[in-house]
Amino acid sequence: xxxxxxxxxxxxxxxxxxxxxxxxxxxxxxxxxxxxxxxxxxxxxxxxxxxxxxxxxxxxxxxxxxxxxxxxxxxxxxxxxxxxxxxxxxxxxxxxxxxxxxxxxxxxxxxxxxxxxxxxxxxxxxxxxxxxxxxxxxxxxxxxxxxxxxxxxxxxxxxxxxxxxxxxxxxxxxxxxxxxxxxxxxxxx
Amino acid sequence: xxxxxxxxxxxxxxxxxxxxxxxxxxxxxxxxxxxxxxxxxxxxxxxxxxxxxxxxxxxxxxxxxxxxxxxxxxxxxxxxxxxxxxxxxxxxxxxxxxxxxxxxxxxxxxxxxxxxxxxxxxxxxxxxxxxxxxxxxxxxxxxxxxxxxxxxxxxxxxxxxxxxxxxxxxxxxxxxxxxxxxxxxxxxxxxxxxxxxxxxxxxxxxxxxxxxxxxxxxxxxxxxxxxxxxxxxxxxxxxxxxxxxxxxxxxxxxxxxxxxxxxxxxxxxxxxxxxxxxxxxxxxxxxxxxxxxxxxxxxxxxxxxxxxxxxxxxxxxxxxxxxxxxxxxxxxxxxxxxxxxxxxxxxxxxxxxxxxxxxxxxxxxxxxxxxxxxxxxxxxxxxxxxxxxxxxxxxxxxxxxxxxxxxxxxxxxxxxxxxxxxxxxxxxxxxxxxxxxxxxxxxxxxx
Numbered sequence: 090x091x092x093x094x095x096x097x098x099x100x101x102x103x104x105x106x107x108x109x110x111x112x113x114x115x116x117x118x119x120x121x122x123x124x125x126x127x128x129x130x131x132x133x134x135x136x137x138x139x140x141x142x143x144x145x146x147x148x149x150x151x152x153x154x155x156x157x158x159x160x161x162x163x164x165x166x167x168x169x170x171x172x173x174x175x176x177x178x179x180x181x182x183x184x185x186x187x188x189x190x191x192x193x194x195x196x197x198x199x200x201x202x203x204x205x206x207x208x209x210x211x212x213x214x215x216x217x218x219x220x221x222x223x224x225x226x227x228x229x230x231x232x233x234x235x236x237x238x239x240x241x242x243x244x245x246x247x248x249x250x251x252x253x254x255x256x257x258x259x260x261x262x263x264x265x266x267x268x269x270x271x272x273x274x275x276x277x278x
Numbered sequence: 279x280x281x282x283x284x285x286x287x288x289x290x291x292x293x294x295x296x297x298x299x300x301x302x303x304x305x306x307x308x309x310x311x312x313x314x315x316x317x318x319x320x321x322x323x324x325x326x327x328x329x330x331x332x333x334x335x336x337x338x339x340x341x342x343x344x345x346x347x348x349x350x351x352x353x354x355x356x357x358x359x360x361x362x363x364x365x366x367x368x369x370x371x372x373x374x375x376x377x378x379x380x381x382x383x384x385x386x387x388x389x390x391x392x393x394x395x396x397x398x399x400x401x402x403x404x405x406x407x408x409x410x411x412x413x414x415x416x417x418x419x420x421x422x423x424x425x426x427x428x429x430x431x432x433x434x435x436x437x438x439x440x441x442x443x444x445x446x447x448x449x450x451x452x453x454x455x456x457x458x459x460x461x462x463x464x465x466x467x468x469x470x471x472x473x474x475x476x477x478x479x480x481x482x483x484x485x486x487x488x489x490x491x492x493x494x495x496x497x498x499x500x501x502x503x504x505x506x507x508x509x510x511x512x513x514x515x516x517x518x519x520x521x522x523x524x525x526x527x528x529x530x531x532x533x534x535x536x537x538x539x540x541x542x543x544x545x546x547x548x549x550x551x552x553x554x555x556x557x558x559x560x561x562x563x564x565x566x567x568x569x570x571x572x573x574x575x576x577x578x579x580x581x582x583x584x585x586x587x588x589x590x591x592x593x594x595x596x597x598x599x600x601x602x603x604x605x606x607x608x609x610x611x612x613x614x615x616x617x618x619x620x621x622x623x624x625x626x627x628x629x630x631x632x633x634x635x636x637x638x639x640x641x642x643x644x645x646x647x648x649x650x651x652x653x654x655x656x657x658x659x660x661x662x663x664x665x666x667x668x669x670x671x672x673x674x675x676x677x678x679x680x681x682x683x684x685x686x687x688x689x690x691x692x693x694x695x696x697x698x699x700x701x702x703x704x705x706x707x708x709x710x711x712x713x714x715x716x717x718x719x720x721x722x723x724x725x
Contacts, residue, residue, distance in 0.1 A: 258625030
């Protein structure tokens with residue numbers, strides 16, 4: 090004489106439940122079918138268009154990562170190898186040495202090495218670079234524009250909504266196919 | 279360029295315009311044959327890994343179902359939670375998660391150019407389909423958010439019914455808002471205000487980490503505050519759970535009416551038996567109440583839609599393009615001064631470069647927001663009235679049983695049940711109270 094758990098073996102409630110479940114499953118299947126074609130589309134990742142970057146400095150602070158995934162990269166084939174690099178040195182430096190007070194970079198992330206007279210090579214240490222774009226501003230405004238910002242995909246989390254993109258004053262962020270994840274500057278000499 | 283004198287630099291400073299004319303200096307001509315280094319381009323995480331994530335999700339869901347229904351093991355569910363917290367939480371940084379995929383799907387439906395990876399579709403559908411058949415197994419042990427809150431719970435307090443019911447509406451509203459903002463392509467608010475992902479990443483803005491810490495602190499005493507009162511995906515799974523084929527049953531045999539499972543459930547999901555009222559309400563009054571509510575339903579939906587439409591301009595400001603267009607029009611009427619090179623000044627500069635395109639884009643977006651927030655308003659009205667209808671229905675229950683929607687299948691109640699303890703051999707069968715007499719038929723019949 091044990092009564093059923095709540096209801097008789099087949100009740101109106103259960104009928105309703107079965108019907109709703111069936112339609113939900115059908116809906117899910119329909120959604121999967123409608124969207125299946127879209128899964129073939131190229132997966133995308135965020136990238137900065139260097140032509141639109143306005144070097145505002147947001148990249149250093151707005152990334153959800155403690156250390157921004159945006160770093161300065163160097164197009165060596167565009168670089169003039171200047172002795173007085175306007176990306177490396179403060180405007181009107183005391184002297185052209187690697188002393189910290191002469192440098193634009195707040196973290197000394199640019200390594201300056203002598204190649205041959207009068208050329209110097211500049212390399213970015215990505216572990217130090219914070220993506221503040223101070224060097225990019227110097228190089229773009231007065232130099233060849235060989236220093237520029239890119240999202241480094243070994244660091245980027247590829248958020249649904251890039252926190253830097255949301256605040257980018259130049260509207261320079263866009264999604265690019267994962268097969269071509271960088272928007273590199275190339276030599277046009 | 280051997281040595282640029284400061285004076286020459288000053289000259290350059292004065293002459294260089296805002297437009298960057300690059301390639302000012304010729305490339306070097308090395309005599310010693312110096313080779314140029316190559317700009318490195320580190321690859322993103324290999325795509326193959328996303329299939330690993332999907333496989334782990336499906337495996338964990340299957341394991342969760344097995345642990346809940348076959349093993350009925352709280353310990354097993356807890357260990358699976360710890361694994362999920364480690365893998366989906368701290369290893370994968372809480373990203374990819376099923377909660378956020380609602381937005382990808384909403385954007386994918388309205389923006390045909392938006393790529394929707396297979397993993398995203400899988401993460402949206404798999405837990406939902408599982409919930410349609412076996413309840414919220416995803417919440418139980420697979421979701422890292424749920425796992426974190428489940429594991430930090432030390433002293434659960436009971437949330438009063440009125441608070442539980444009213445806060446329980448929030449996930450549905452958040453679901454609607456998240457889908458509306460994503461569908462307009464303006465923001466992923468579910469991801470943006472996620473309280474736990476910054477904890478998983480161990481980095482983020484102070485306010486978000488504070489929010490996460492607050493949820494954890496509240497979660498010490500209130501079971502799963504995020505899951506119950508905010509999670510939009512939980513709202514979907516709750517609906518799926520309501521119509522699920524199988525459900526969590528506390529007792530393997532009969533209910534001894536001992537109330538122990540109700541005390542064991544930290545999430546207020548256990549429902550007590552409803553005795554037949556001594557003075558039953560006349561059916562006519564019940565019918566009249568339902569008729570009233572059904573009459574109110576279209577009014578609430580329509581009213582909500584109207585209010586939503588009014589709020590559209592406010593919501594549209596979430597989109598950076600609309601925000602910039604408003605700043606620009608404000609700037610036209612009362613010129614604004616920002617220090618040079620600040621993000622505000624630079625974005626205003628961009629607006630001034632091509633105001634027509636910007637204003638046109640903003641107008642288009644405002645139109646989309648008008649539609650989206652009308653729908654959102656209607657959704658709010660619908661959710662509230664359906665909640666009222668649900669509250670007005672008289673449930674029929676003779677035993678203690680978990681609510682289909684609210685139960686997250688954490689498996690805590692199983693061990694509390696004396697009948698389950700007999701089944702496991704922890705209690706002699708004689709210790710059980712006798713089977714209760716069947717309830718009076720009047721309590722079973724529906725009016």
